[in-house]
Amino acid sequence: MTSSVPWQVRLSAGTEAVQEEVIRWYQETPHGQAYVPDMVWGTLQTEAYATVILGQVVDFLGVPDDVPAGVARRMQRQRVLYDGEHRYDVVLGEQALYTNIGGPEVMAEQIDRILRDIDLPSLTLGIIPAAAPVNMFPAHGFNLYGDEVHVELISSAVDVTEPSEVGHYREAFRRLSDAALHGGEAKELLHKALSCWDDIRLA
Known part of the structure; x- marks a missing residue:
């Protein structure tokens, strides 16, 4: 089954x-x-990065402005990275390191945070280089939670639970992960992006 809920409804009580x-x-x-x-x-977002993102959500959708409370909860959810009971496989596009969220100071802090956490036992982080060949057509982002997929569109949030559809997402993630760089090679991409933002910040 696939269900879609407009963001104005889902966020009617705010981001928290x-x-x-x-x-x-x-x-x-x-x-x-x-x-x-x-x-x-x-x-993996820093408080400053998350503040910009949720502020943009509130501004675009015209939903209740409780950004500080929403950010506080987003920081709280990061505890799963350190509790020893959870594991996450995450693939970013290299573009994620260059999409300007809040300016060079925010971006430099954000990338530095990823570099600090990339070796956590709970996290497997891959980054797909911008020019990497990928055995998968370009696709929107998604999250897999057990037997459910969550997709965030511009106007709505979509939850997918039909097993055959979830299977497509699992295969897509496998292909995307195969195209990503991990470990030291991923760190090289992060350091390259950090140098870029540092150059802009210090110019």
Whole structure:
């Protein structure tokens, strides 16, 4: 089954309530997977980066402005990276390191945070280089929570539970992960992006 809920409905009580929902998903899913092509995965976001993102959501959708509360909950959900009970496989597009969220100071801090956490036992992080061959047509981002897929579109959030459809997402993630660089090679891409933002910041 596939269900779609408009963001104005899902966010009618503000951003904090949706973050609570995500925390529940994380707590109930020992092993999650996420593909994020052009921004940083929410559970690795710094407070400054998340503040800009949620502020943009509120501004665009015209939903209640509770950004500080939403950011606080987003920071709370990051505890799953350190509790020793969860594991996450995450694939970012290289573009995520260059999409300007908040300016060079915010971006440099954000990439430095990823470099600090990339070796966590709970995290397997891959980055697909911009020019890498990928055995998968370009696709939107998605999160796999057990037997459910969550997709965030511009106008709505979509939850997919039909097993055959979930299977497509699992195969897509496998192909995307195969195209990504991991370990030291991923760190090289991160350091390259950090140098870029540092150059802009110091110019």
